[in-house]
Amino acid sequence: MPDVDLVLRSTRVVTPEGTRAASVAVADGKITAVLPYDAEVPAGARLEDFADDVLLPGLVDTHVHVNDPGRAEWEGFWTATRAAAAGGITTLLDMPLNSLPPTTTVDNLRTKQDVARSKAHIDVGFWGGAIPSNVKDLRPLYDAGVFGFKCFLSPSGVEEFPELDQEQLARSMAEISGFGGQLIVHAEDPHHLEAAPQKSGPAYADFLASRPRDAENTAIESLIAHARRLGARVHVLHLSSSDALPLIAAARREGVRVTVESCPHFLTLTAEEVPDGATEFKCCPPIREAENQDALWEGLADGTIDCIVSDHSPCTTDLKTPDFASAWGGISSLQLGLPAIWTEARRRGHSLEDVVRWMSAAPAELAGLSQKGAIEPGRDADFAVLAPDESFTVDPARLHHRNQVTAYAGKTLQGVVKSTWLRGVRIADNGTLAEPTGRLLERNN
Numbered sequence: 271m272p273d274v275d276l277v278l279r280s281t282r283v284v285t286p287e288g289t290r291a292a293s294v295a296v297a298d299g300k301i302t303a304v305l306p307y308d309a310e311v312p313a314g315a316r317l318e319d320f321a322d323d324v325l326l327p328g329l330v331d332t333h334v335h336v337n338d339p340g341r342a343e344w345e346g347f348w349t350a351t352r353a354a355a356a357g358g359i360t361t362l363l364d365m366p367l368n369s370l371p372p373t374t375t376v377d378n379l380r381t382k383q384d385v386a387r388s389k390a391h392i393d394v395g396f397w398g399g400a401i402p403s404n405v406k407d408l409r410p411l412y413d414a415g416v417f418g419f420k421c422f423l424s425p426s427g428v429e430e431f432p433e434l435d436q437e438q439l440a441r442s443m444a445e446i447s448g449f450g451g452q453l454i455v456h457a458e459d460p461h462h463l464e465a466a467p468q469k470s471g472p473a474y475a476d477f478l479a480s481r482p483r484d485a486e487n488t489a490i491e492s493l494i495a496h497a498r499r500l501g502a503r504v505h506v507l508h509l510s511s512s513d514a515l516p517l518i519a520a521a522r523r524e525g526v527r528v529t530v531e532s533c534p535h536f537l538t539l540t541a542e543e544v545p546d547g548a549t550e551f552k553c554c555p556p557i558r559e560a561e562n563q564d565a566l567w568e569g570l571a572d573g574t575i576d577c578i579v580s581d582h583s584p585c586t587t588d589l590k591t592p593d594f595a596s597a598w599g600g601i602s603s604l605q606l607g608l609p610a611i612w613t614e615a616r617r618r619g620h621s622l623e624d625v626v627r628w629m630s631a632a633p634a635e636l637a638g639l640s641q642k643g644a645i646e647p648g649r650d651a652d653f654a655v656l657a658p659d660e661s662f663t664v665d666p667a668r669l670h671h672r673n674q675v676t677a678y679a680g681k682t683l684q685g686v687v688k689s690t691w692l693r694g695v696r697i698a699d700n701g702t703l704a705e706p707t708g709r710l711l712e713r714n715n
C-alpha cells in the first residue's frame with residue numbers, strides 16, 4: 271500500500287456509520303483509513319484541518335445536461351464541471367441529449383469523450399440514449415462504458431432525440447435488460463399531455479395545467495408494467511408528481527426493480543411562488559404546489575425516492591422568453607443543489623447524513639460507482655467541505671454556469687461549500703477553481 275500523503279481532519283466527518291470527529295488518511299488519491307480525530311499524522315503527510323466545518327463525501331450528480339459539443343453556448347464541459355466543483359460535486363453523469371451529436375452511437379460517445387477529456391474539472395461519465403432507430407447500438411454503447419440508457423415517452427424538445435412509443439419502449443427495455451443494463455426514463459405520457467389544455471402566455475398556472483400529474487402517473491404506471499413483465503431494471507427521472515409515490519412503493523414491495531430520483535427545484539421551489547413570465551422556473555415535468563412538495567419530502571423520508579440530482583438543464587438567456595409555452599424548459603442549479611437542499615432539509619428536520627445519502631451514496635449506487643459516494647477505506651478521496659451554518663444570497667454573477675440564468679437568484683441559502691477535493695487534490699477553494707484533473711469514467715465491470 272502506498273504511504274499516506276494527506277490527512278483531512280474535522281470534528282464532523284460524515285461516514286456511513288454516522289458523523290464523528292475523525293482524521294481521514296489518503297494515499298495516492300484513495301482513502302486508506304478513517305482514524306480517531308487526534309491520530310498522529312504520519313511523517314511526510316500533509317495535514318488539512320477543517321476544524322468544525324463538515325467533511326462530506328463528494329456529491330455524485332447523475333443527471334446533468336452538459337450540451338457539449340453542439341450547444342456549448344448553453345453549457346459546456348469546462349463551465350459545467352467548474353460549477354459542479356464549486357458546488358461540492360466531484361462526479362457527474364452527462365445526459366445523452368441536447369448535445370450534437372446525441373450519445374446514441376459509440377462514435378457519438380467517442381466524440382463527446384474527446385470534447386470532455388481536457389475540460390473535466392471533476393470526474394465525468396455518460397449515459398447513452400435509447401431512441402426508436404438505435405436498438406442495435408445499445409449493446410455496443412454499453413460495452414463502450416455508458417452507465418445505462420435514457421429515453422423519453424413524450425417529445426424531448428429536440429428533434430434529434432425522438433421519444434419511444436409503448437412498443438418501442440418494450441423493445442428497447444427488453445434489449446437493455448438482456449445485457450443487464452438499466453433504462454432511465456423521462457416519464458410523461460404523451461396522450462395525457464395532448465389532452466391537457468395548452469394555453470400560451472406568461473401565467474404559470476396555465477403552464478402547470480398543461481403538464482398535469484396524470485401524465486406522470488400514467489407513464490410511470492406503464493413503465494412499471496413493462497419492468498414487471500420483463501424483469502427489467504428501470505429508473506424514474508425527475509419525479510415531480512407525488513401522486514405516483516404509492517404505486518412506486520407498491521411496485522417495489524412486490525419486487526419490481528424500479529428506482530426514483532427527484533430534484534432540488536421540486537423540493538425547494540413551489541408553483542405558488544413562481545411570478546408570471548418567470549420562465550427560469552420552467553421545466554418538464556413542472557414545479558408543482560406546496561402540498562405536492564410536502565409529499566415528495568415524505569417520499570424521501572420513507573425511502574420511496576432514492577436520490578436527489580440536479581437535472582441541470584441550461585440554455586442561453588434569449589431562449590427564456592416570458593411565454594411559458596415557447597420558452598426553453600430547464601432549470602440551472604448545478605452549483606446550488608447542495609445548499610438549496612440542505613436549507614430545506616434542515617428546516618424539515620433532516621440531517622446532513624440524510625443529504626449525503628440522497629446526493630452522494632444513492633446516486634453512486636444507482637450508477638454502480640462503488641469507488642464513489644462514501645468516506646470509507648478503498649474509496650476515492652473525493653470530498654466536499656461544508657460550513658453548514660453559514661448562509662449566502664444567490665448572486666447569479668457568481669455562478670460558474672455558462673449562463674447565469676437561475677430560478678434561485680436572490681434566494682438566501684444555508685451551507686457554504688468551502689472546498690472540494692477530487693482524489694486527494696483540492697479542486698475548488700472558496701470559489702477559486704484549480705486546473706482540470708477530472709477523469710472520464712466508464713461503467714464498472
Ligand SMILES: [Zn+2]
Pocket residue numbers: 333335365581583
Ligand atoms: Zn434532464
